[in-house]
Amino acid sequence: MQKYDYIIVGAGSAGCVLANRLSTLPNISVCLLEAGGGNASPLLHVPAGWAATFNNKKFDWGYETEQESELDNRKIYWPRGKVLGGSSSINGMVYVRGVPLDFASWSQAGAKGWAWEDVLPYFKKAEKQQTHSDDMHGADGPLYVEDVRDKRPIHDIFLSAMNAAGIPSNPDFNGNDQAGCGYYQFTQHNGRRWSTASAYLSPARSRKNLDIITHAHAQRILFTGKNAHGVEILRGKEKQEIYGQHIILSAGAIASPQLLEVSGIGDGTRLNTLGINVVHDAPDVGEHLQDHILSKVVYATNDKDSINREVQGWRIITAAMQWFFQRQGPLTTGSAPVGGFWYTKPGLEAPDVQFHFASGATLYNDEGKIRALEQPAMTAIVNQSRPESRGSIHIQSDDINDAPIIRANYLSTPLDKETIVAGMRILLNVFDQSPLGPYLKGRLAPAADINLDSDEELLNYIRADASTVYHPTSTCSIGKVVDENLNVMGVNGLSVMDASVMPYVVSGNTNAATIMLAEKGSDHLLAARQQN
Numbered sequence: 001m002q003k004y005d006y007i008i009v010g011a012g013s014a015g016c017v018l019a020n021r022l023s024t025l026p027n028i029s030v031c032l033l034e035a036g037g038g039n040a041s042p043l044l045h046v047p048a049g050w051a052a053t054f055n056n057k058k059f060d061w062g063y064e065t066e067q068e069s070e071l072d073n074r075k076i077y078w079p080r081g082k083v084l085g086g087s088s089s090i091n092g093m094v095y096v097r098g099v100p101l102d103f104a105s106w107s108q109a110g111a112k113g114w115a116w117e118d119v120l121p122y123f124k125k126a127e128k129q130q131t132h133s134d135d136m137h138g139a140d141g142p143l144y145v146e147d148v149r150d151k152r153p154i155h156d157i158f159l160s161a162m163n164a165a166g167i168p169s170n171p172d173f174n175g176n177d178q179a180g181c182g183y184y185q186f187t188q189h190n191g192r193r194w195s196t197a198s199a200y201l202s203p204a205r206s207r208k209n210l211d212i213i214t215h216a217h218a219q220r221i222l223f224t225g226k227n228a229h230g231v232e233i234l235r236g237k238e239k240q241e242i243y244g245q246h247i248i249l250s251a252g253a254i255a256s257p258q259l260l261e262v263s264g265i266g267d268g269t270r271l272n273t274l275g276i277n278v279v280h281d282a283p284d285v286g287e288h289l290q291d292h293i294l295s296k297v298v299y300a301t302n303d304k305d306s307i308n309r310e311v312q313g314w315r316i317i318t319a320a321m322q323w324f325f326q327r328q329g330p331l332t333t334g335s336a337p338v339g340g341f342w343y344t345k346p347g348l349e350a351p352d353v354q355f356h357f358a359s360g361a362t363l364y365n366d367e368g369k370i371r372a373l374e375q376p377a378m379t380a381i382v383n384q385s386r387p388e389s390r391g392s393i394h395i396q397s398d399d400i401n402d403a404p405i406i407r408a409n410y411l412s413t414p415l416d417k418e419t420i421v422a423g424m425r426i427l428l429n430v431f432d433q434s435p436l437g438p439y440l441k442g443r444l445a446p447a448a449d450i451n452l453d454s455d456e457e458l459l460n461y462i463r464a465d466a467s468t469v470y471h472p473t474s475t476c477s478i479g480k481v482v483d484e485n486l487n488v489m490g491v492n493g494l495s496v497m498d499a500s501v502m503p504y505v506v507s508g509n510t511n512a513a514t515i516m517l518a519e520k521g522s523d524h525l526l527a528a529r530q531q532n
């Protein structure tokens with residue numbers, strides 16, 4: 001019977017990094033289990049294809065929250081990648097690492113060895129940076145970080161309006177200072193999405209010591225006493241057991257706590273109620289969830305200043321040809337080409353709100369699919385960088401195949417409400433600046449009849465319209481569920497390495513930090529192996 005050195009559950013942003021780094025040494029055997037399938041579909045490589053993966057059961061788990069009491073009791077849709085590359089195969093590709101303050105907070109929360117100076121080398125190790133060549137960036141890693149290809153005059157006009165609103169230009173949000181506005185960079189290479197499956201898995205696929213098993217849905221971790229020794233998977237209708245010395249959960253911030261709980265690691269009372277044998281009583285599993293909530297401003301504009309028309313009807317053919325032959329045009333765009341970071345009040349150590357702008361507008365149709373608005377329009381969103389609100393993710397039965405109960409508890413603190421309202425005020429002020437004036441043909445959201453002078457009315461709009469930036473973290477936090485080496489406390493042979501271990505969500509998009517922590521986590525595992 002084969003026993004792997006490492007079994008990794010989940011081939012997402014973190015799991016692909018681990019599979020590559022751990023299998024570098026040929027004497028180490030690694031098995032990577034992924035519930036979804038392969039990543040051959042062009043939707044996963046043409047950057048704009050991400051919109052078509054939403055609510056597409058082939059690539060998206062398609063979760064939703066419970067009714068959110070501060071958001072008019074709405075359920076919020078949460079896409080998550082279910083494919084090689086995980087959410088890095090369906091995300092918006094914006095590359096932002098966060099700020100030193102984030103990692104200082106991690107350290108204070110018990111994550112010893114995760115301060116900025118500890119993590120920066122791992123960000124750099126991952127990166128293949130196209131433009132910035134200073135000691136803040138890496139040029140030799142597998143993860144291409146490249147400039148926006150589809151630059152448009154309206155992007156520069158929006159940035160001029162941000163300048164006019166008092167937000168200075170910043171050519172590099174991952175440099176010494178995050179504050180300011182400018183173009184984002186994308187995890188792309190030559191106009192193609194660069195997921196962790198492209199960056200880390202493709203180069204390692206042919207290694208004899210790495211087995212990649214797709215359509216392998218981990219059902220639970222197998223224990224002997226407190227020692228993890230394998231994983232039960234479901235492939236098709238068949239259950240199978242796979243054995244390993246060390247099991248690493250990289251199933252993401254939703255599925256990792258879910259897997260721990262169905263396997264007997266979680267709050268003892270909760271598990272007993274569901275008839276689950278308690279392996280280790282760990283009440284923090286699934287708690288402390290954080291996410292970035294967004295609110296948006298949408299304006300109608302002229303045809304030529306919106307990409308909406310270019311990606312609909314017959315025009316999509318022209319856009320597709322442009323992508324295919326030149327790797328240029330609207331299909332090279334992920335979510336938002338430009339944006340920035342700014343302060344809602346004086347005295348803050350780092351910006352507390354982030355902005356994204358796109359020269360298009362979308363809506364969800366009746367099937368929950370994302371579609372370009374027929375009307376030419378542009379959208380800007382704001383999100384709070386460091387929310388205080390905390391939610392939870394817990395199983396509702398002993399069966400991993402039942403979706404978990406997700407409570408984001410968005411806007412559950414006064415600071416979070418104040419910050420999103422203040423962030424919206426900054427954004428609305430940007431739209432009031434003269435550079436944008438000639439391009440605006442009427443505000444679509446917030447609706448023109450909303451009295452924007454009133455904070456209360458603005459908050460009511462936010463409650464009715466706000467959504468997620470897709471950044472759930474912190475459900476298996478360092479210092480609470482895992483130790484600083486990312487080993488699950490209270491049991492042996494089990495780690496969690498994915499976005500769930502972040503003690504706080506970082507001040508920016510979460511893919512880069514997840515990749516960094518898998519880079520660092522793999523070093524911890526290899527160092528521990530050398531000591532034994």
Ligand SMILES: Cc1cc2nc3c(=O)[nH]c(=O)nc-3n(C[C@H](O)[C@H](O)[C@H](O)COP(=O)(O)OP(=O)(O)OC[C@H]3O[C@@H](n4cnc5c(N)ncnc54)[C@H](O)[C@@H]3O)c2cc1C
Pocket residue numbers: 009010011012013014015033034035036079080081082083084085086087088090091092093094095096216217218219250251252253255259334335400469470471472498499500508509510511512514
């Ligand atoms: C639509 C969207 C847009 C986003 N945009 C951006 C962006 O522009 N920039 C950015 O930085 N971040 C973005 N993010 C967030 C970022 O992609 C995630 O934070 C990051 O990918 C999380 O990585 P992870 O390894 O924790 O989880 P994932 O990448 O989600 O990987 C988890 C993997 O585990 C698999 N899995 C789950 N359960 C099981 C099981 N039981 N058995 C086997 N396999 C299992 C899943 O199928 C998946 O492949 C976005 C996310 C989404 C969903």
